[in-house]
Amino acid sequence: MNxxxxxxxxxxxxxxxxxxxxxxxxxxxxxxxxxxxxxxxAISPDPTVLKSIGPxxxxxxxxxxxxxxxxxxxxxxxxxxxxxxxxxxxxxxxLLMLARIVAQWCVTGLPLIIIxxxxxxxxxxxxxxxxxxxxxxxLGVPYLNMVGAIGVALxxxxxxxxxxxxxxxxxxxxxxxxxxxxxxISAANDLPYNGQLLWLAALxxxxxxxxxxxxxxxLRVSCSYR
Amino acid sequence: xxxxxxxWLWFHRMASPAYFYKxxxxxxxxxxxxxxxxxxxxxxxxLVFAPADYQQGDGFRxxxxxxxxxxxxxxxxxxxxxxxxxxxxxxxKLSDIVARSSAVIGASFTFLALVTGSIWGKPxxxxxxxxDARLTSELLLLFLYLGYIGLRSAIDDRRVAGKAASILAxxxxxxxxIIHYSVIWWNTLHQAPSVSKFDxxxxxxxxxxxxxxxxxxxxxxxxxxxLINSRSELLEQEKRSNWVKELVTSS
Numbered sequence: 001m002n003x004x005x006x007x008x009x010x011x012x013x014x015x016x017x018x019x020x021x022x023x024x025x026x027x028x029x030x031x032x033x034x035x036x037x038x039x040x041x042a043i044s045p046d047p048t049v050l051k052s053i054g055p056x057x058x059x060x061x062x063x064x065x066x067x068x069x070x071x072x073x074x075x076x077x078x079x080x081x082x083x084x085x086x087x088x089x090x091x092x093x094x095l096l097m098l099a100r101i102v103a104q105w106c107v108t109g110l111p112l113i114i115i116x117x118x119x120x121x122x123x124x125x126x127x128x129x130x131x132x133x134x135x136x137x138x139l140g141v142p143y144l145n146m147v148g149a150i151g152v153a154l155x156x157x158x159x160x161x162x163x164x165x166x167x168x169x170x171x172x173x174x175x176x177x178x179x180x181x182x183x184x185i186s187a188a189n190d191l192p193y194n195g196q197l198l199w200l201a202a203l204x205x206x207x208x209x210x211x212x213x214x215x216x217x218x219l220r221v222s223c224s225y226r
Numbered sequence: 227x228x229x230x231x232x233x234w235l236w237f238h239r240m241a242s243p244a245y246f247y248k249x250x251x252x253x254x255x256x257x258x259x260x261x262x263x264x265x266x267x268x269x270x271x272x273l274v275f276a277p278a279d280y281q282q283g284d285g286f287r288x289x290x291x292x293x294x295x296x297x298x299x300x301x302x303x304x305x306x307x308x309x310x311x312x313x314x315x316x317x318x319k320l321s322d323i324v325a326r327s328s329a330v331i332g333a334s335f336t337f338l339a340l341v342t343g344s345i346w347g348k349p350x351x352x353x354x355x356x357x358d359a360r361l362t363s364e365l366l367l368l369f370l371y372l373g374y375i376g377l378r379s380a381i382d383d384r385r386v387a388g389k390a391a392s393i394l395a396x397x398x399x400x401x402x403x404i405i406h407y408s409v410i411w412w413n414t415l416h417q418a419p420s421v422s423k424f425d426x427x428x429x430x431x432x433x434x435x436x437x438x439x440x441x442x443x444x445x446x447x448x449x450x451x452x453l454i455n456s457r458s459e460l461l462e463q464e465k466r467s468n469w470v471k472e473l474v475t476s477s
């Protein structure tokens with residue numbers, strides 16, 4: 001079995017497991033929609049206000065929803081011991097973990113990105129702004145998944161993992177939040193937004209190349225703890 | 227013996243807990259004395275002899291605490307990251323102890339820089355807090371420190387805690403420049419530049435010299451605390467080894 005077959009085997013295994021629990025897949029997306037729809041109630045239903053806060057609201061909601069979905073990333077494998085087997089396999093742990101994150105992204109990140117134009121409409125964003133929002137989420141959300149997975153890998157064996165995870169991960173999300181929401185705001189003000197999108201792409205490349213190694217070594221540390 | 231061998235010998239000696247404990251004990255009094263002298267020179271020079279700023283009056287004098295603290299906050303994280311890398315690569319326990327002892331000191335310096343920045347901001351900007359690039363990235367740095375300390379204290383096993391926290395420190399070290407420059411970029415885009423402390427390109431010599439004294443004094447102060455902390459951490463970690471037993475029975 002070569003590396004690409006291994007990658008695909010792991011990916012399809014994870015997707016199959018995920019699709020057997022459909023309700024769990026829907027929860028982060030529902031959370032995303034509910035959080036966004038609370039903002040008009042709390043601030044103002046005025047379209048001009050919603051237009052100005054919209055990009056930031058959608059980005060923060062996406063970030064929190066990914067953070068919420070991260071909790072279950074390695075949980076069941078870690079609890080039933082298959083994580084040790086995955087790490088002991090002759091294939092590089094970083095490859096297998098990359099497959100796991102891609103699967104996680106398909107299940108939680110992708111639905112969220114697909115539904116985001118609808119939320120853009122709810123917040124009265126213009127059509128071309130919604131397109132930029134869509135692209136920025138497409139580039140930014142995988143970064144959130146990967147960097148978040150580092151935090152999960154470090155905290156998986158701990159009792160109070162949830163609060164600690166947000167403390168570890170949220171400061172690392174700041175650059176993506178800045179570039180992502182700013183691209184959308186620039187587009188809404190008819191300013192050039194290519195730079196921000198290119199930054200998001202660059203961050204995604206860095207995260208894709210480095211984070212799988214960090215995640216697999218962090219998981220080795222966490223597994224040695226038990 | 228070639229220079230390279232000498233360096234390696236020194237490296238191995240430093241990595242030995244017993245040797246480091248002794249060396250740290252000998253170094254400590256000297257560094258305490260040097261800290262006190264330099265801090266006195268810096269404080270007297272800065273608070274008494276330096277002329278008042280033509281724009282900010284005497285209010286600028288908080289610079290002698292604020293700027294060294296802000297410099298230290300970055301410096302200590304760098305020390306932590308380098309030691310974490312050494313610990314992960316060569317498994318030198320001493321590096322882990324240095325990183326562990328540095329975290330709380332670094333967080334305190336960051337907090338001090340934030341508090342003094344806020345106190346300085348009240349008369350200068352007219353408000354306690356401005357979303358200025360420097361202040362914001364300092365705040366995020368504080369969060370990174372708190373995450374590091376939180377992760378370390380959440381794991382009971384010391385060896386595992388050291389490894390996990392070292393990985394986190396390296397991830398943070400890669401991210402700090404990205405966070406820093408993204409915040410600067412965000413700031414220049416969002417608001418007009420605030421009153422910057424280096425607006426006037428040249429800072430006068432009798433203002434600068436006390437500042438440099440204070441910067442070195444802060445570094446030495448960090449060294450003192452680091453030595454005290456790591457000595458006690460070493461004793462606790464090595465409590466079952468022979469040299470600690472000898473130390474306890476001989477005293």
